[in-house]
Each structure stands twice: as C-alpha cells, then as structure tokens.
Amino acid sequence: MNNALWRRAWLRATLTLSPPLAWFLVVYLASLVVMLVTAFWTLNDFTNQLVQSWNLQNFRDLFSEPYPHIIGRTVGLAALVTVTDIVIALPFAYYMARVATPRTRNLLFAAVLLPLWASYLARVYAWIVILQKGGTLDWSFSKLGLGAPDIGYSNTALWIVFSYIWLPYMIIPVFGAMERIPNSLLEASADLGARGARTTWRVILPLVLPGIAAGSIFTFSLTLGDFITPVLVGGARSKFIGNVIYDNIGLAGNLPFAAALAVVPIVIMIVYLSGARLLGAFREL
C-alpha cells in the first residue's frame, strides 16, 4: 500500500486533497451557486414565495436608483479607505522596518496588533464617543479656538473609522515588504547620487508595491463587505451594499434581489484580485 502510494505521487496527492476539496466544493461553492441561481428567480408578491422562473429583472433593477448610488458609495469609500491606509502605512512601516531599534520595533508591532485583540464593536463605539456632537473631537477643537467639526454620524465619520479599523491589515504586509529590501540596493541608489525622495520613488516604492497590493486586498474587501459600521457611525445617507442585502432578507423575504445584489461585490473583488495579482500581491501573503 505504502509502496503503491509512494510510486504514484498523483494518487497520494488525490487522497490527501480530496476531503478538503470536497468540503470546499460542496459546502462553499455549492451554496454560492445556489445563491447565484436564486438571483435569477423572482418573488411572488401575494404569497411571498420564490417563483422559479428565469429572468434578469433583479439584475436590471440594480441599474435603477438608488442602487448605482449605493454601490458607488460602497466602492468609493472602500477605495478612499485603502488610499488613506496606504498613505499612513508607508512612512510608519518604513520607520518600523528600517529606522527603529529592534526594541522600538517590537513596541510598535505590539501597538499595531493590540487593537486587533479588542472587539471590533468596542473600537467602533470608542470612535462614536470621539466623533459625536460634543465628543472628544468637538471638545478639543473648541478648546483650540476652532469651530466644532460635528462630524458624528456622517460619511466622513465612516471614512475615519474604517481607515482606523483596517489600518493594521495594511501596515503588516507593507512592513514585511519594507523589511525585505536589501540595504545594498538603497546604498547603491545613494552611491549613484539619488537623494531620499528619488530613492523612495524609484527603489523603495516599486519593491513594496506587492506589499501595498496585498494590504489593499484586506482594506478594500473588508470595507466593501462591512455593514455594521455604516449602521453605527453612518449618517442619513450611508447605506452600504451589505445593508441593502440585510434589509432584503428575512422579513422582506426578497432573496432573489439580495442574491443579485450579492453578485456585485463578488464581481468587484474578482476584478480587484486579478489586478492585485498582476502587482504581485499574492507573493506577499
């Protein structure tokens, strides 16, 4: 038996991989397919039961207001959060990887990772206290003689909270990429007369690009799929794709439309991941 397996590597691989593969196919892909199929059905208004008649109405509805708006808001904010996190993470990761002493680096690492130990909700609620009218932010601004910004319950608040929540997921892969840049390359760049800015632009940035792409997968997809933070800190016009999906299942029972809407982030992520792959993101994961 052992002998047979040893000689036929393909058989060994098949036996090892089939249980997890079957699990993946049956449980994950099958349920995904069932959901996608539902998107082509409709809801009977009178019985509130699913009607299995094939049509594209649910997808056509996606192109009528307010859905393009909601999709645009979700994608736009996900992109904005990603860019914000890149801008913050780059100097931070650079300092951690190349300037800080090992001791400081460990401290910074702990500082980046510690928030992940606390509940997501606790961190969001902390931000509500900071941002709400008369909260910490308003108080600090008025003490400084500036007007109170009063940005609680708005899309600005959403942007700040999302950027904070997902920042560690950007810093860690960027730090990994920074750390791997050989010193010799930076020295060579300096020897050839490049100043800091040029070295950053021509040497460091291209080398950490895969790290940035890897981090952006997290920040982008996590924002794209979130529906709790919009409820907690969003304003009067802060619905995300996830919120609309949530509203359509359960009591409304409109599974077909919810399924059609769920296809949107799937398509967006397929496009995004293909792009990230071109930038080498998967080498950094």
Add this chain to the structure above:
Amino acid sequence: MRRFRTTGVAASALLLAVAVAACGSSSSGSSSGGGGGPSGLTAPTADLPVPTSIGTGEGQLNLIAWEGYTQPLWVKPFEQKTGCQVRAKYAGSSSEMVSLLADGGGGQYDMVSASGDADLRLIYAGDVRPINPDLVPQIKNFHSFLQAPAFNTIDGKHYGTSLQFGPNVLLYNTDDFSTAPTSWSTIYDKKYSGKISVPDNPIQIADAALYLSKTQPDLGITDPYELTQPQFDASVNLLKQQQPLVKKYWGLASQEVSLFKTGSATIGAAWPYQTSLLLDAKAPVADTIPKEGATGWADSWLMATKAPHTNCAYMWMDYITSPKAQALQATWYGETPANKLACPIMDKLVKGSCSVLHANAPQAYYDTIKFWKTPLAQCGNGQNNCVPYSKWTTAWTTITG
C-alpha cells in the same frame, strides 16, 4: 421609572437591530379583532389540532426573543415552578426572527416573541400554529383590543398570546420646543433640518401614511399598513422630502438616546423606553402622541409549528401572561403590559410606573394607536391591490439609500 435598565444594546453585533429592535405586533387597533383573514390567503397550519389540556412538562423550552425578554428576574421563578429550563436565543430584528423560525422552527424552537410587522408573515408562511386560548386563562384579563387582535388571531384561531406593547411617540427637546409639538408635521418641517431623527425601518412608511391620512384625506388612507399604490407613493414621496432634513436614521435604541442626549437631534420618532432613559440622564426631553395619533408595536408569544416542547410552551404562556410576570417585564423594559391586572403590581415595583406606561389609560388613548402589522398585497377589505412588505423594503432603500 428609575429601574428601567438599558438592555446592553452596545454589546452584541446581533443587536444590529435596525429600528425593529424591541418591538411588537400589531392590530388594526379595533377592539373586535380576529376578523377574517385577507381574501385569497389561508394560514397553512390553521387546521392543526390544539391540545385540550396541558400535559407534563418536557423539562425544556427554547425561545426566540427580543433581548431582555427572558430576564432571570421572571424566568427563574418559572423554571423553579415548572421544571422547564428556558433557553433563549436573542434576535436583533424582525427579519432575524423570521429567518430563525423558517420551517416552523425546524423542530428546535418552541416560541417566538414576534412583533406585529412579522406576525402575519409567520402565520401565512405556516411557521407558527394555532393554540388553545382556553389554556391561557389570563387572556380574558387583557385589554380588550389585545384579547384576539388581528395580528395574532385569524378567523378566531389564536396563533399565540399578546404580550406587551407601546406607542411610537414624538420625542422632542424641551429647550427647543417650549410648548409641546402637537403634530407629526414637525418631523417633515424644513425648519428642523438636520435635527430630525427617525427609525431606520421600512415600517416607518406607515407613520407617513398615518400623517397623510389626516392631512390629505382625499388619498383615502384608512389603514396605514394597507396602502394602494397611489397612497403608498404619496407616503414615500413625503419621506423622500424628509430625507435631506434627517440627521440620522437610528438603527439601535441606544443611538436615538445618544442623539438626543448630545443635542444632535431635537425632534424625532422614538419609543417611551428611550424617553425614560433620557429623563433618567436628566436630558431636557419629553414625548407626546400628536393629534394625528401614532403607530405602535405589540409583541406576541407565537407557537412554532414544529415546537418540540408544547407543554412547557403552554406553561410559559400561562405564566408570562400572569399579572406578576407582566408587571416585572413591563417595569424592567419600559413597555405596557397586555394584562390589565398588572397595574397595581407595577406600582408596587416602581411607584407611578402604571400611569407613566399608560397601563391604565382610558380606551380613547389606545384607540389613537395603530399597531404594526405585516403589509400584505391582500388588503383587509377584500381587494388585492395593496403594496406588499418586500416593496416597502425596496422603497425604504430608495428613501434612505
């Protein structure tokens, strides 16, 4: 009222309640109740047999409940008395309750503390079954409009028992309003732009419809939950005009409290429970039922079709409708009990709570409340041209999206 506690809303992601969070069932507000069902619809479980007596307890009871509805304060005595161990699963929204009770509770759940916006959905989906009201003797001590309300009783068949209820009141900041506002028009008024806060719940369309039924009588709105397309469109239009004025559509009870505490919002639709929390925090607020009346919620304990512990379920209905249990829950949660006999016990628990929670109000007060019920395509008048709930959800997304 000092004893009313927050229900730890902040704690759980499940509590993502969407404004439906703590609410209840509905009736047409008429005291007759239990009329015929909408034409063309039958409850699949209507003919299931009901027991004539309560047998020996099964030792367990699995409930789907609003958070706070199964407090040890009143569940412990029940467990000691009956030997039925209560296991509760908290639901964050009516939608979640409907999802959990799919397939009649799947042989796992016995009862659900459903709200009026979900009741008819559960009944007509066959997920809940009729009960024998004779085995719940306290029903005859209920306010008359809750004994056999249209939201949980159809063609004389009870699918559960009423529990607690409350109105959706107009909450306002007393610093900004020296005299109490008398009309819901204030929450549609440009004057209060950026200071208005209403629940993030499609059933809010009924609030607009109720307002229009008084201010635009030519629309012919008689029931805010049974709207023809033109009536529905008019209500949605009103809410679309309101949208730019809204500071926040609140999804969690705690959000409305914090909005009013910080002064972010000064007028809006809320629950009496939130008013009492705000008054406890010394916030300058008051609430009122405006001249147009108000919508309201009423919760019922409904029996799951595949309930595995029916004897314990009947014991629970018998217990939770008793004056003592009703008073405990009402004062703990800040809602009005269905049982009229709870009033003196409430006052013993929390002085003055009976009248503050309107547990002994005159019938005229209850008549002003239009209780939530699931909007169906079948109108109550035999017509089939009403807008169903799934369309309410779509319209609500259009308004708030």
